[in-house]
Amino acid sequence: MAIRIFYVTQGSLCVCLHGKGGEQSLTEFADDDQGLREFDAYIATSFDLPSAILIDVIEEEFSLDSIPKLGMRDRNALIRRRCERKFRRTPYRTSMLQGKSPRNPDEFTVVHSAISNHELVDPWLQVLLRYEVPLSGVYSVPLMVPRLHRRLFPAAANAMFVAPHQANKLRQVFLANGQLRSARLSQSPGVDSDDYAQFVVNEALRSRRYLERNRMLGSMDPLNVCVIADSAVAERITASVSSDDVNQFEFLDPDTAARKLGHRALRTADRFEEVFLTVASRIRPKQNYAASGENRYWVMQKVRSSIVGAVVATAATCSIAAALMLSDVWSMRNNITEIQSQVEFLSATFRQENEKFDPIKADSHEMQLAVDTGDYILSNRVPVPWIMNQLGAVLGDYPDVRIQELRWAVDAPVDENPRQQRRGDAPQPVPVPALTAVSAVLTADIEPFDGNMRRAFARIDELASDLRTRTHFDRAIAVEYPFDASTSAAVSGEIAGESRENAARFRLRVSYDLETDNSGETDESI
Numbered sequence: 001m002a003i004r005i006f007y008v009t010q011g012s013l014c015v016c017l018h019g020k021g022g023e024q025s026l027t028e029f030a031d032d033d034q035g036l037r038e039f040d041a042y043i044a045t046s047f048d049l050p051s052a053i054l055i056d057v058i059e060e061e062f063s064l065d066s067i068p069k070l071g072m073r074d075r076n077a078l079i080r081r082r083c084e085r086k087f088r089r090t091p092y093r094t095s096m097l098q099g100k101s102p103r104n105p106d107e108f109t110v111v112h113s114a115i116s117n118h119e120l121v122d123p124w125l126q127v128l129l130r131y132e133v134p135l136s137g138v139y140s141v142p143l144m145v146p147r148l149h150r151r152l153f154p155a156a157a158n159a160m161f162v163a164p165h166q167a168n169k170l171r172q173v174f175l176a177n178g179q180l181r182s183a184r185l186s187q188s189p190g191v192d193s194d195d196y197a198q199f200v201v202n203e204a205l206r207s208r209r210y211l212e213r214n215r216m217l218g219s220m221d222p223l224n225v226c227v228i229a230d231s232a233v234a235e236r237i238t239a240s241v242s243s244d245d246v247n248q249f250e251f252l253d254p255d256t257a258a259r260k261l262g263h264r265a266l267r268t269a270d271r272f273e274e275v276f277l278t279v280a281s282r283i284r285p286k287q288n289y290a291a292s293g294e295n296r297y298w299v300m301q302k303v304r305s306s307i308v309g310a311v312v313a314t315a316a317t318c319s320i321a322a323a324l325m326l327s328d329v330w331s332m333r334n335n336i337t338e339i340q341s342q343v344e345f346l347s348a349t350f351r352q353e354n355e356k357f358d359p360i361k362a363d364s365h366e367m368q369l370a371v372d373t374g375d376y377i378l379s380n381r382v383p384v385p386w387i388m389n390q391l392g393a394v395l396g397d398y399p400d401v402r403i404q405e406l407r408w409a410v411d412a413p414v415d416e417n418p419r420q421q422r423r424g425d426a427p428q429p430v431p432v433p434a435l436t437a438v439s440a441v442l443t444a445d446i447e448p449f450d451g452n453m454r455r456a457f458a459r460i461d462e463l464a465s466d467l468r469t470r471t472h473f474d475r476a477i478a479v480e481y482p483f484d485a486s487t488s489a490a491v492s493g494e495i496a497g498e499s500r501e502n503a504a505r506f507r508l509r510v511s512y513d514l515e516t517d518n519s520g521e522t523d524e525s526i
Helices: 033-045 072-086 122-130 141-152 196-213 231-240 254-260 273-282 296-354 364-380 384-395 453-469
Strands: 003-008 012-019 022-030 051-055 060-068 093-100 107-115 135-140 158-165 169-176 179-187 223-228 247-252 401-411 437-446 475-481 504-513
Touching: 003 122, 003 273, 012 033, 012 273, 022 033, 033 122, 051 122, 051 273, 060 072, 060 179, 072 093, 072 107, 093 179, 107 179, 135 141, 135 296, 141 158, 141 169, 141 179, 141 254, 141 273, 158 196, 169 196, 179 196, 196 223, 196 231, 196 247, 231 247, 247 254, 254 273, 384 437, 384 453, 384 504, 437 453, 453 475, 453 504
Parallel strands: 003 051, 051 135, 158 223, 223 247
Antiparallel strands: 003 012, 012 022, 060 107, 093 107, 158 169, 169 179, 401 437, 437 504, 475 504
8 A cells, every 4th residue: 555755854845655666756845835835735635645744854853861760650751741841842752761871770861852843844734634634653764763774784882874865965863872862964065076075074073072072972982984875975985084083984885775775776876865765654663753643543544444454354254154154054955965865765665675575464462462472571581692602602513513593482381271351341461471481493404414314313412412411401302303214203304405405404492491489580590
């Protein structure tokens, strides 16, 4: 965003516009009635552009002061009172606290500064305030020098920054340990003049005598005079320095200094103030002469911009959140559609598979009996898993015996006095008798079978014997052999192998008696 700088000098105001394309010097208004009217007409057409005032005048005074060690609130109040007492006739004043005093550690050094001739700024500022121009501050060139000097020259205990300004003026700023102590702006010959080099040397000596007289510099203290000058001018200044001069001169080319401070190039070597204009447009200086609300419209504009920015950021965040939620809703909708299609497919598959089975035909009494029997088994916890473990312990030693079918059955005592249901009576619940035993019928094959029936029978009998002796079954008997040729045999037999070859089929029945107490509950001791 472009920012406009009003550069106030001794007899004019120059408008400089700084943006992405660099610095543009728009126009210059003379410090008279005609120039003030022209400036008023100009501001009326561009009053909403962010702006700042940079002052570079002779009538800027500095005063060194010391204050005792106090709390922050009392110290600031004392500094403000002393600054007002020192510069009563101008509102453009400020103070800079510079740390402990080198002479007394219980005191602080303060530098007060002010634009002594406020009439140089008032006419321009009144126009700006009348049009409510957003003014960030009223700044001064000397107050910006400490920050710029640290980037251009090496640190020194005492330094004098010297640079040509406004084509015929010389700006001098004295720094002690990087802190501003004093500044001067004097009339000077042009940079190309033959007298310019000697004038710089004489002004450095005059400034040194002033600093020694005000006890800001000792007579034996070295002073580094840092001059902004090209090589030709630097040679002439060096030639003008006498051998007994206590000042030490250092030089820096104007274009090199401008590039170090972010300015592209100077139009002419005698207008180093262009660098200060560029820096003021990019960085808001810390020290400010706008102490009476001159920057209130700029503050209001910043507040409005912050509010608008916050609203825009909130709206963008809400839009992003809404887009994310919409994507989640779309994804959820797709998932729901997929789930519904799967449910419909599974429902259709269930109907098709269910139609293949014949319906179970049972009356209410049979269904009630089945339900009550299942509830009884569950409530008494008939040890079916334990029985399976018993079978597995024996069958593991018979790898040639393959179980084809296992059927479970429960034995109950026969009711000798069954209840008679008369016609017309309400259906009575079917009692579930106490179980006396759990039995299992195993259908198995011996394979491979080589046709030796005698060996097969012996194998079956051996399995039945092991089930009786090695398990907790009460009974284990063979109810069907592969073949039984005797018509008086107690069991039936057949030749196995209707659908399989080399196999002899047989059946065994194993039983486990369930002991019950008087209340009819099954004994679970095993």
